Amino acid sequence: MNPLPSLFAGAVFGLALAAPPGPMNAVIAEESVTNGWLAGVRAGLGAMTADAVFLIGSLLGVVAFVDRFPTVRAAMVGVGGLLMCYFAYGAALDALDEASLVPSGAADGTADRAATGFRKAFVLALTNPYQVLFWLTIGVGLLRPGTLDVLSYTPYVGADLAGLLVVRTGSPALIVGFFAGIGVWITGFPATLRAAQRRVAAFAPVVSGVSALVLAGFGVLFLVDAVRTLL
Numbered sequence: 001m002n003p004l005p006s007l008f009a010g011a012v013f014g015l016a017l018a019a020p021p022g023p024m025n026a027v028i029a030e031e032s033v034t035n036g037w038l039a040g041v042r043a044g045l046g047a048m049t050a051d052a053v054f055l056i057g058s059l060l061g062v063v064a065f066v067d068r069f070p071t072v073r074a075a076m077v078g079v080g081g082l083l084m085c086y087f088a089y090g091a092a093l094d095a096l097d098e099a100s101l102v103p104s105g106a107a108d109g110t111a112d113r114a115a116t117g118f119r120k121a122f123v124l125a126l127t128n129p130y131q132v133l134f135w136l137t138i139g140v141g142l143l144r145p146g147t148l149d150v151l152s153y154t155p156y157v158g159a160d161l162a163g164l165l166v167v168r169t170g171s172p173a174l175i176v177g178f179f180a181g182i183g184v185w186i187t188g189f190p191a192t193l194r195a196a197q198r199r200v201a202a203f204a205p206v207v208s209g210v211s212a213l214v215l216a217g218f219g220v221l222f223l224v225d226a227v228r229t230l231l
Helices: 004-018 023-035 037-060 062-068 070-099 110-126 129-137 139-143 172-199 203-230
Strands: 146-149 166-169
Touching (some): 023 037, 023 070, 129 139, 139 166
16 A cells, blocks of 8 residues: 555644644744744754654553543643643743843853743643543544544634545554655744844834744633643
């Protein structure tokens, strides 16, 4: 069987899921404009590494275990909400520093900052209930024989794209393509932001400010969800 169609479909699937706005892209964007392209890529790798952990965990039944116990899930979501609010505060401070032209020290310790971005995105992704739900339902099915309507799961516009790209699951090439698609996004997105930043002087504080709002919004939603589950 020719693996190329599955590889291509997996890449489209990974790219479609990685591209829409959300907390992970907010972290990648803030790291990119504040600490450089490498920091943005490393943040993306942190989120992608969490996906790999979820893939293994779903195959071993760990993700299903988390979903089976509401208290465990609520604790995980609550931690994620607190972390997002904390990182939103940091992004807001970065936006203020950039807007007032206060040096952020990004030129010093670039490698350390990039590593921090990786850890930040990795921890946030591990406590992201959307990613847990994805691997509990759709993700674990990628290696099981069946079919997958790839574009129907695209956030926000999936209903309009349903039926356009239906592929057979059960092929390792689909998983390889999936992570390749994510890889394209986490390298291309920071590069695009850095290119725009070189052309627009006020670009960095705007991106940091929007990232702070996105992280704060999702953080509050996660905290509310955790409280409701515990009550």
